[in-house]
Ligand SMILES: Nc1ncnc2c1ncn2[C@@H]1O[C@H](COP(=O)(O)OP(=O)(O)OP(=O)(O)O)[C@@H](O)[C@H]1O
């Protein structure tokens with residue numbers, strides 16, 4: 001009710017473009033102790049359209065910033081100043097106020113700690129989504145990569161040509177573009193995908209192409225005598241691949257595949273562009289709300305933790321995969 | 328003709344070319360069941376190529392391979408020679424054992440795993456049966472105690488004996504040995520020869536390429552001297568290695584080896 005009233009009131013004021021009155025009203029509200037109402041009222045001033053007088057907008061944001069600062073809502077006060085700076089980067093009033101506020105804030109350990117506790121839940125949610133994307137891609141792409149690798153070394157020209165094309169296309173265009181095409185482009189062909197599906201398809205295809213080349217290299221690096229020995233005991237090409245050649249590639253595959261999957265953890269950040277809230281997007285949202293770099297620093301720490309764990313796991317797997325080489 | 332008289336393997340006019348190099352030049356050969364044939368000759372004379380052509384690791388340009396009276400490996404289609412269906416080729420290879428100079432054991436499988444692999448994967452025998460066969464074969468080559476180790480831990484001679492066991496596990500009718508001891512330290516050659524001797528005594532048909540004349544003399548029913556893709560001479564070891572050998576090329580070759 002109060003909201004509706006204020007909105008109607010401000011509408012009337014704005015129609016008259018009598019901002020002085022608006023400010024007076026907000027001061028009155030403040031004097032009555034209704035700070036929320038005052039802020040609400042100030043928030044109704046829209047950003048100036050091109051060529052329009054900017055004074056009222058700047059004054060209203062700065063007034064809001066002062067109220068917030070008085071309330072010890074430093075983050076939100078800074079945010080109000082930044083809104084001004086976004087449109088008028090040279091505005092010295094806003095800039096000075098931000099500097100003053102930040103000096104006043106002097107981030108001690110307790111602020112960082114409280115920010116961390118405040119941000120962690122949404123960052124953790126984002127990190128879980130990142131992990132989900134990584135695991136889905138890790139499930140899909142080795143299979144896709146193996147198929148592409150076997151196709152590439154096939155002597156059937158159409159098959160090897162097709163796999164060459166897949167690698168050529170997906171390695172030769174940005175992942176971001178592929179994601180856009182799948183999520184925003186396919187609907188125009190009548191295929192609409194959920195963001196998660198689109199993300200997994202995009203990441204899966206891209207990483208299949210990269211892994212395809214890595215797996216092909218590993219298969220071709222296995223001594224030719226192995227294939228001959230397998231054939232000499234009567235194995236078919238498929239049996240030889242499955243039982244003899246491919247298992248020997250595992251150890252050689254681990255270092256480059258580990259690299260790819262670590263790159264993947266970071267590449268998942270790109271799906272924030274197709275309406276998915278993963279770790280990067282969660283951090284970005286927090287940063288844009290609070291203008292607080294702790295959110296970004298925390299995201300960096302979480303990424304580092306994830307990549308470190310992966311590095312460790314892949315080193316272990318590599319050791320296990322090559323255990324037969326030990327004398 | 329009844330099957331006792333028919334040769335196990337017959338090669339007719341086998342010719343293999345690499346680009347414009349003729350590695351095997353219209354060779355004819357009959358190997359009867361139980362025969363031990365040794366092929367000698369200088370490096371590059373086409374010995375390996377001939378062995379590889381027999382079990383179709385090398386596709387020949389001309390000629391026919393007749394195994395147990397059947398022409399194998401190639402079919403005529405629309406007046407042109409083609410390699411037979413991959414299944415048919417695998418089936419033939421399963422009946423012919425091959426031992427390579429460099430062993431080519433499967434490094435990711437244990438010794439037992441290597442020997443079991445053929446019966447298990449190719450012949451689709453149940454695991455217990457494959458294990459029993461493999462255990463018997465390892466006993467035959469004297470390596471029962473090594474069954475659970477990986478090939479990387481074996482000596483060269485042991486590796487080659489495992490490779491022989493792996494081939495034997497398929498119960499082949501013919502064994503091909505391509506310089507089975509050439510990659511071995513001299514003190515390890517004997518154990519591999521002993522293993523091959525055991526096989527010979529059991530009546531296995533075999534074609535062996537080797538540079539060890541002493542071994543050839545002891546084992547062979549017949550020795551073939553190959554040069555530039557042709558059989559230059561053949562006969563019993565006595566005939567070929569006799570002091571009265573009058574072929575200058577063979578004499579030169581033998582003198583260089585001694
Ligand atoms: N894959 C190939 N491509 C081209 N030329 C080849 C190939 N394999 C063999 N050759 C050539 O064919 C000829 C016969 O080779 P092969 O390996 O059969 O000789 P070899 O008698 O076994 O010799 P060695 O005693 O050195 O093993 C050689 O001149 C060799 O260079």
Ligand SMILES: [Mg+2]
Pocket residue numbers: 374375376505506
């Ligand atoms: Mg050779």
